[in-house]
Each structure stands twice: as structure tokens, then as C-alpha cells.
Amino acid sequence: AQTVTQSQPEMSVQEAETVTLSCTYDTSESDYYLFWYKQPPSRQMILVIRQEAYKQQNATENRFSVNFQKAAKSFSLKISDSQLGDAAMYFCAYRSVNNNDMRFGAGTRLTVKP
Amino acid sequence: NAGVTQTPKFRVLKTGQSMTLLCAQDMNHEYMYWYRQDPGMGLRLIHYSVGEGTTAKGEVPDGYNVSRLKKQNFLLGLESAAPSQTSVYFCASTERGGLYEQYFGPGTRLTVT
Numbered sequence: 001a002q003t004v005t006q007s008q009p010e011m012s013v014q015e016a017e018t019v020t021l022s023c024t025y026d027t028s029e030s031d032y033y034l035f036w037y038k039q040p041p042s043r044q045m046i047l048v049i050r051q052e053a054y055k056q057q058n059a060t061e062n063r064f065s066v067n068f069q070k071a072a073k074s075f076s077l078k079i080s081d082s083q084l085g086d087a088a089m090y091f092c093a094y095r096s097v098n099n100n101d102m103r104f105g106a107g108t109r110l111t112v113k114p
Numbered sequence: 115n116a117g118v119t120q121t122p123k124f125r126v127l128k129t130g131q132s133m134t135l136l137c138a139q140d141m142n143h144e145y146m147y148w149y150r151q152d153p154g155m156g157l158r159l160i161h162y163s164v165g166e167g168t169t170a171k172g173e174v175p176d177g178y179n180v181s182r183l184k185k186q187n188f189l190l191g192l193e194s195a196a197p198s199q200t201s202v203y204f205c206a207s208t209e210r211g212g213l214y215e216q217y218f219g220p221g222t223r224l225t226v227t
Contacts, residue, residue, distance in 0.1 A: 001173070004156075006156075033212060035216075043202070043220065044218065045204065045216070047215045047216070050213050050215070052212075052213055091157065093157075095211065097211075097212075099170065100145060100162070100164060100211035101162070101172060101173075102159050102172075102216070103159065103173065104156040104157040104159075106154055106155055
């Protein structure tokens with residue numbers, strides 16, 4: 001079964017600076033989908049960014065970008081120009097192509113300091 | 115559109131009691147998922163469904179049952195609640211698999227005493 005590991009339980013960043021959240025995963029599949037979700041204190045899960053494994057180009061959504069290293073099974077999230085509203089739990093997730101099973105990492109709590 | 119709704123929002127059960135959590139979506143999505151969220155463990159998939167009348171086991175299915183009799187509803191049942199099932203439960207739906215976004219409900223906080 002696939003597993004997703006987020007090795008940083010907590011991270012902090014100064015407002016306007018850049019932070020990178022790490023995610024690694026274990027799989028034997030050659031194609032799959034990767035996601036980053038954000039969970040603010042409201043508890044509502046929000047999609048941040050997504051990437052298909054067979055696409056080499058890293059996904060970008062405004063201030064959010066990923067560094068996808070397929071061989072290393074790594075999918076890190078970079079947040080540029082951090083804002084106070086970025087403070088939240090961030091979850092990395094893996095979706096299987098074969099059965100649509102979804103696996104999430106344990107999460108990284110991001111604090112943004114003014 | 116209401117999106118994904120969950121009923122109830124909070125519930126306290128005694129050990130051994132049973133209950134059903136209801137998830138409803140009005141987006142005509144094919145796929146629906148039930149997760150539990152525990153501190154330090156992220157979201158863990160309990161069961162999911164890729165269409166009306168279908169269900170599949172996820173990562174932590176033991177102690178739970180599900181049914182998808184109507185496309186818009188996905189029910190999660192606890193037949194004999196245990197304290198280990200104290201958690202926040204999230205339902206999600208997505209149009210299909212692949213890169214399609216999952217839309218999450220607001221969660222149900224369940225406490226089993």
C-alpha cells in the first residue's frame with residue numbers, strides 16, 4: 001500500500017518570505033496523482049495544488065509551486081511571499097490510478113509570523 | 115449549491131451504541147469518500163465509493179460499514195462504537211478520480227465514552 005510521509009510536524013515562516021514543506025511517498029505505481037491540501041482553523045479542507053506523475057513540469061498556482069522529483073518520490077510545496085492567511089495545516093496526498101484510493105500524510109502545521 | 119454536507123456535526127456515544135453518519139452532495143459527483151482525522155495522523159481513508167451501489171475498503175475499514183444507495187448520499191455506520199473511534203470524520207466527493215479535486219464536508223466530531 002502507498003504511504004505518504006511529511007517529516008516536518010511544524011514549520012514557521014516570516015510574513016513575505018518563502019517556505020518549503022516536504023513530502024515523500026512510497027509507491028510501486030508508475031502513474032499517480034499528488035495533491036496538497038490546506039486546512040485552516042475552520043477545519044475546511046481546501047485544495048492548494050495538484051500534479052500528475054507523468055507530467056515532468058512542476059505545477060504552479062499563483063504563490064504556490066511544487067518541486068516534483070519522481071525518481072526520489074518527493075513532492076515538496078513552496079509558498080512564496082507568505083501571508084498571514086497561509087497559516088494552516090498542510091496535507092500532502094496521493095491518489096492511486098488503479099483504484100482511486102487516497103492516502104494523506106500526517107500534516108505540517110505552518111505558522112506565519114508578522 | 116450546498117456542496118457537501120454532513121449530519122450530524124457533533125455526537126457523543128456510549129461504548130457499544132450504534133449510529134449512522136450521513137454525507138450528502140449536490141454536485142452530481144460519482145466518487146465519495148469517508149475519512150477520519152486524528153491528531154498527528156492526518157486523514158485516513160475508511161471506505162469509498164466510485165459510483166451508486168458500489169463501495170470499497172480504504173486504509174482503516176474495520177468497525178465501519180458504508181452504503182451508497184443513492185448517488186448523492188454516502189452513509190457511514192458504526193455498529194458497536196468503541197472509544198478508539200473517537201475522531202473527526204470527514205466526507206468528500208469528487209466528480210471522478212485522477213486529478214479531480216475532492217470537495218470536503220465540514221466534518222463530524224464524534225466522541226465515544
